[in-house]
Amino acid sequence: MWARLRVYIHPRRRVNYHSFSVARQLKCTYRMPTYKLTYFDSRGSAEFIRLVFAAAGQPFEDVRLTREEWADFKPKAQFGSLPALEVDGRQFGESVAIANYVARELGFFGKTARDELIINQTVQLMQELKSNAIPIFMEQNEVNKAELGKKFLEETVPRYMDYAKRILEENTTGYYVGSSLTLADLAVYDVAFNLEFRHPGILDKYPVIKAHSETVLTNPKVKAYVDARKPTPL
Numbered sequence: 376m377w378a379r380l381r382v383y384i385h386p387r388r389r390v391n392y393h394s395f396s397v398a399r400q401l402k403c404t405y406r407m408p409t410y411k412l413t414y415f416d417s418r419g420s421a422e423f424i425r426l427v428f429a430a431a432g433q434p435f436e437d438v439r440l441t442r443e444e445w446a447d448f449k450p451k452a453q454f455g456s457l458p459a460l461e462v463d464g465r466q467f468g469e470s471v472a473i474a475n476y477v478a479r480e481l482g483f484f485g486k487t488a489r490d491e492l493i494i495n496q497t498v499q500l501m502q503e504l505k506s507n508a509i510p511i512f513m514e515q516n517e518v519n520k521a522e523l524g525k526k527f528l529e530e531t532v533p534r535y536m537d538y539a540k541r542i543l544e545e546n547t548t549g550y551y552v553g554s555s556l557t558l559a560d561l562a563v564y565d566v567a568f569n570l571e572f573r574h575p576g577i578l579d580k581y582p583v584i585k586a587h588s589e590t591v592l593t594n595p596k597v598k599a600y601v602d603a604r605k606p607t608p609l
């Protein structure tokens with residue numbers, strides 16, 4: 376019993392998903408941290424973090440800055456960029472680090488170090504896919520933009536969707552890790568949503584990825600969040 380407690384309640388952690396239930400069993404007092412996520416008024420790099428909060432039913436302050444507000448906030452942002460997460464008033468940066476932390480705290484980061492490895496590699500692959508799209512948005516010349524867009528759709532997307540499919544099929548449960556939702560599922564869902572949103576039909580060649588998105592949406596909290604979220608172009 377006490378050996379388990381030492382595993383679950385890290386001395387420097389005030390509360391986490393595991394210590395929450397243990398503390399309740401022991402009738403200890405506990406306090407959930409307050410979370411404030413700052414980003415722009417878009418899904419962008421913050422949405423997979425919002426999806427973890429949604430899946431957990433964890434309230435968080437969803438701050439969406441205008442460009443003018445961002446100019447004021449930028450010098451105060453830890454690394455001069457967004458998203459930024461404040462946990463009990465302390466600010467942290469880097470989207471993947473934030474997503475990993477929130478997922479771990481709220482129980483969406485698997486059970487073992489190997490699970491974490493699979494989740495992390497999946498998340499990082501999705502990040503790579505997203506970062507391949509950035510030059511297209513930045514390109515001002517329309518001819519070059521079209522060329523970059525074509526290469527992205529014809530080469531980059533198939534390459535990364537094949538990776539996503541392969542990892543998913545290595546597990547046989549319909550989820551990336553174990554038999555329940557983790558950050559890996561939410562990260563792939565987020566990318567799949569954005570691809571279909573911008574290029575309807577693009578995932579028709581990837582029925583496995585489309586079916587996976589449906590699986591993610593069988594989670595009632597995720598479905599309710601996605602149905603109610605503010606529609607934004609990005």
Ligand SMILES: N[C@@H](CCC(=O)N[C@@H](CS)C(=O)NCC(=O)O)C(=O)O
Pocket residue numbers: 419420449455456457458468469470471
């Ligand atoms: N590696 C960082 C990149 C952060 C980043 O470039 N964020 C963009 C928005 S997606 C940003 O803050 N752009 C505004 C700026 O740099 O002024 C992360 O993943 O959080």
